[in-house]
Amino acid sequence: MECEICGRNVPKLTSITLYGTEMMVCSSCSSAHLQAVAKKHKARKKIRKTNYDEFNLVDFYGLRIRVARENKGLTREELAKRIMEKESLIRRIELEKVIPPDSVIEKLEKFLGINLRRNNEEKTDIKSKNKKKAGRTNPIKTTLADILKLQIGAKK
Numbered sequence: 001m002e003c004e005i006c007g008r009n010v011p012k013l014t015s016i017t018l019y020g021t022e023m024m025v026c027s028s029c030s031s032a033h034l035q036a037v038a039k040k041h042k043a044r045k046k047i048r049k050t051n052y053d054e055f056n057l058v059d060f061y062g063l064r065i066r067v068a069r070e071n072k073g074l075t076r077e078e079l080a081k082r083i084m085e086k087e088s089l090i091r092r093i094e095l096e097k098v099i100p101p102d103s104v105i106e107k108l109e110k111f112l113g114i115n116l117r118r119n120n121e122e123k124t125d126i127k128s129k130n131k132k133k134a135g136r137t138n139p140i141k142t143t144l145a146d147i148l149k150l151q152i153g154a155k156k
Helices: 027-045 061-071 076-083 087-094 102-112 120-132 144-155
Strands: 014-018 021-025 055-057 117-119
Touching: 014 027, 061 087, 061 102, 061 144, 076 087, 076 102, 087 102
Parallel strands: none
Antiparallel strands: 014 021, 055 117
């Protein structure tokens, strides 16, 4: 019988489910599949505990970090060295592919002089202030274009 993954002819095949499809595979492909599944489950267990009730990251935190870094004339690598973190972490934070740990948020806030967190009280205060403004029923919304205009204005 032939393995549906590697194509080897073997006397005994094992049934596995791969991406929702049941397949007949040899013992080596079956063990490789089980190892991949085990790694996937291990990765899921590494969830960082954060007190999201107390603090939330501001909108566009990655863009704010990048703009502040560029205003100081630093590359990602230079910033990483100064706050003693990896350049790849800075890149992933700026691209908002990862939520930075609290320790890194503190380093970035202190070094770049920006605020990346807001607590729930501040969010409700902002909403209530926006509602109180005369003639406005919707809260003010900042768009990406608004931030880019600010960035371009700062470079001039």
